[in-house]
Amino acid sequence: xxxxxxxxxxxxxxxxLDGYIARADGDIEWLTSxxxxxxxxxxxxxxxxxDTLVLGRASYxxxxxxxxxxxxxxxxxxxxxRLPQDADPRVTVxxxxxxxxxxxxxxxxxxxxxxGGQVVQSFLRADLxxxxxxxxxxxxxxxxxxxxxxxxxDVDLAxxxxxxxxxxxxxSTYAVARG
Numbered sequence: 001x002x003x004x005x006x007x008x009x010x011x012x013x014x015x016x017l018d019g020y021i022a023r024a025d026g027d028i029e030w031l032t033s034x035x036x037x038x039x040x041x042x043x044x045x046x047x048x049x050x051d052t053l054v055l056g057r058a059s060y061x062x063x064x065x066x067x068x069x070x071x072x073x074x075x076x077x078x079x080x081x082r083l084p085q086d087a088d089p090r091v092t093v094x095x096x097x098x099x100x101x102x103x104x105x106x107x108x109x110x111x112x113x114x115x116g117g118q119v120v121q122s123f124l125r126a127d128l129x130x131x132x133x134x135x136x137x138x139x140x141x142x143x144x145x146x147x148x149x150x151x152x153x154d155v156d157l158a159x160x161x162x163x164x165x166x167x168x169x170x171x172s173t174y175a176v177a178r179g
Contacts, residue, residue, distance in 0.1 A: 007104060009054075009112040009128045011120050012046045013147060014135040014169075020144035021117050026062055030139050037167025041135055051075060052109040054100065054123075057083045058145075059116030060091065077103060079119055097126055121149040129176050132157065138168040 014031050015021055022028050053071055055063070057080035063070065069090060076091045079100055085093040094100045104112060114123040123129045134147070157174035164170055 005101070005105075005128070007052075007109040007112050008130040009114050009123055010046070010050070010131040010133070011114050011123070011129055012043065012133045013115065013120065014137055015147045016137055016139050016141045016144070018140050018142065019146055019148065020141045021147045022062075023141060023144045026058060026145070028062070030141065031137055034137055034139075034167050034169065037165075038135070038169045039166040041165055041169070041171060042133075046133065047074070047113070050111050050113040052077060052104060052107065052111070053113045053115060054079060054119055055091075056080065056116035056118040058118070074113075075107065075109075079122070097122060117145050117147055117149075120147060124148070124151060124155055127176075129155075131160075131173065131175050133171060133173040135165065135169055135171040138170075 013021060016030065023030070052075045054077045057078060060076075060078045060080070060083070071090070077100065078087075078091045078093045079095075079097075080093055081095055083093050087093060092103060094103050112128075114120055114129065120129070156177040158177045160173040160175055162170065162172040
């Protein structure tokens, strides 16, 4: 954990084999249709250790299509420049990473879950990710919304574990290696 922040941040996400978290239009049917085959991917155990979830606007809007709010009991912060700050009483909307850091500190965040492509990329660029768990789904999409984007430096990772889930999904966990 970085000594200048009181929380750790983790990513727990699925990608296609070619590195996409959704199709260009945000569709994730390729993932949800295979979810049951995976069996227990460890999400509940992971989420039980999280006190704050940070989502981007697109991920938040995708969650709204699920029909039920999956984050009961978890504080949810949406990082967005466009979502109205009073859009949803279940979430806190912040405009930028500085406001996010102030919000996390003010609310005593200890374990943060960074979710969504833009949020994960922002957290990586700001050196805020401590752990990544990536589940690879055996499908090639050929395009879409990538998990990773441009970085201004290498992010060295230390492999922690890999396991094969049902349906040929493969889940690997890495710690971010810091000097």
